[in-house]
Amino acid sequence: MSGMNKVSKLYIEAVLESGIQKAQSSLLFTRKTELNAESGNISLLRTTEDVSLSLTGITEGRKGSISINKTDRNSIENSIAELVEMIDAGQADPANEIAEFQQSEEFSRGSEEPDMDLMYTRLNAFLQRSSSRYPNLLLEQVILDHTARYRFFNNSNGVDFTSMRGAYNLMVMFTSKDGSNTSSFNYAAVSFPDLSEELHTAGGLDRLMQQSTEQTETQMIEGSFVGDVIITPECLGGFVHTLTSYLGDHSLVTQVSIYKDMLGEVIADKRLSLHSRPVADELAGGYFFTSDGFKAGNSTIIDRGVLNTFLLSLYGSLKTGGSRAVNSGGNYMIDPGDTDFSEMVKSVKKGVLLCRFSGGNPSSSGEFSGVAKNSYYIEDGEIKYPVSETMIAGNLKDLLKSVKHISKQTVNDGNSVFPWITFGGVTVSGK
């Protein structure tokens, strides 16, 4: 891949030569080696290579973007001609800008090449262990891949970034079956820098598989109540995703965010701190620069309950007058608390251990509701039984302020690090 940043710079020159005033080029090469297992058996070896070239141009505030997966001269020329047409047809918006000059940098993390034999060995061992340890568990799909991504970002202000990231990624989807009883499916997605550890040790995978085998017989909760919900690290990511959707460009530019006037205000319990750390050493995933061409940094979004930053891009910041975030979000981490998980369970009078949440798209007012999946009923400090047909409802704004406990323990899935959190005041309804 050496020399590709020079090629990327040539694209900028070619765009400018067409008369476009400001140009941005993002070139991505992806090489993936992927082993698939279906129904517990290795079934497919997939090797793919792809390239993606995104060109953005701005003239008199009018912007266009085009993406192709070719780099030959003819394709580039055709794309630039189409880009000129798009810009001519566009509408001037002063917020259409490109990143200012920054020092050139090269970044690299992880392995460029997969260890194919070790991939096979690890996957095979995982399948065999799962089959012997959890005979009632059906591995619907297991995908182990190694992906290497080479990115080259340039713009006409002289930004010149290059990065290589290589990581292994594991996705496991499973269901347990005992006679005619079937559990809900569950899944885990984990990333790691190398294959030094057995696959089942990644993230919370083994705990989830063990839980699945307990979930072939479920009970319905009688009636409705307002109680505590302990949200697991695997389930917490979805709620964080919902929260951060209120902090991004679209919600703030259109002024529909429930947090639009809350910067610097208390929006959560003071024990809650949420970070976005795309360049954290402890994560296999992440990124070194943003899609609009800024070197990425780590940030604290909620600092001990106070909303510390929005997640505005350059466009969003110019459009709203707010500050541009130091990253594009993602790679979220919540600080651990001081309570042991077992103590958290003991403190619940009546509630649910929420392990997966199948919910509707979050409403613009923060209301959420959905089904508790792979989850357990808790009463008088004890986990009683796995539940079915149980719905959870609440409002995100209220939820963040109703933290009761945060666990000492956390789970790192390679892309995020979350603890268990007990929230109060959640509506739980059964039959």
Next chain:
Amino acid sequence: MERNNLLKYANLFSGYTELRLQENRTSRISIVDGTVMGNSSSSNSGVSARSYKGGSWGFASSPETDNEAIEHVIEAATENAVFLDSHLNKGLQQLPASSAEGTWDYSTKKAFVSRKDKIDFAREVDSYISQKFRKLSTRTVVIHNLDMEKQLITSTGSNAYSMVPRSIMYAMLTVDAPDGPVQLYEAIGGLGQFEDVFVKPSDCYRQIDSLYEHLLLKAEGVFPEPGISQCILDADLAGILAHEAIGHTTEADLVRGGSVAADYMDQTVASSLVTLVDFAHTAMGKTCPVPVHIDDEGTPAEDVTIIRDGVLKSYMHNRESAMEFGVTPTGNARGYSFSDEPIIRMRNTAFLPGTSSLQEMIESVDNGYYLVKSSNGQADSTSEFMFGVVLGYEIKNGKLGRALKDTTISGVAFDMLKTVTAISGEMSWNNAGMCGKKQMIPVGMGGPAIKCMVNIGGR
């Protein structure tokens, strides 16, 4: 996409092999409060090959489509299959060898509309909204086009070309209410390129007017009473029920993976009023939203009657699952991008219409809900489902009452379908569906209105 005589590469095949050239083209224009914020297009094209040896699959792809690249992906796919076979030694038999040939081109015969004219179209719609509906706090108009063009040959003798486009306009309207902003959106359009789907902006105004009326009612909406209730699911929710809650449990790969439907073949799983079909390309004499004539394994695509008169009758198959289950492949194998291997996917999944009228069904409910639009849906191997509901109304004494705030419904589909007591005679399709199962892919979902008992969430 440049047409290529792929047959000249057939002599490079070693055992069962598929060779596919594909290009996906997208275009997106978005206008937020009168400002063109999105103005982009993309093209993703390349070649892939998949090879089968003794029960093991090898797949390889390349964005390049010259002679050398095509030969390379065939060789790499074959090597990958050989690598796995040498380790796994499954010793399975050859796959079913059905084949089909044909060309299916749904591209426009009209002159292409320029980018400027597309943007002007979207701006005219936006202008109509802003001038007519003064209470809106924000509005978004998006026009999205996707062209999927494929060429395929297989070692079994299949040879197919298809070009299946989709054009959708999304109108999202927001008003402020005491509890915060309230939103509603409509997806307009379907099969076809922009030139065929969007003739003039005013064709969309009736649906946008209706959307605004619903939005104002929703802004004064109430939470439903949580718990099991008599409900009428309109076509949008019936479609997502067909796809998510039943359809996925009857995809043969998920049946193998533990779906509860594995135990239900030839058993009564629904009211005798219920018939559910995954249509390949034509339903009730009309072309479906996502017509599939030959799948990406070269199998002729056939309709799959999943439930007939309440009895589970069939799963959806690719070649490999059909061999395992001892049935004929149904043509359900599809890949989204050239670099995606074909996996079992639904095509156009719908409940068949019944004989009741929607009005009669509403009048028959003393105390319940009429649920009209969904936002998203998820289902489970148990057939337990959850759908977001973004538009619904109370039914009191046979009449529509107050609108509902956003909520969710849930249930166990194979139990819930046994509570169906009426199905309307009118049917409509959701033309904008995308299904995510390893890869995203366009699907059609449809149905009539269904009267049944559903667990509704609320506070």
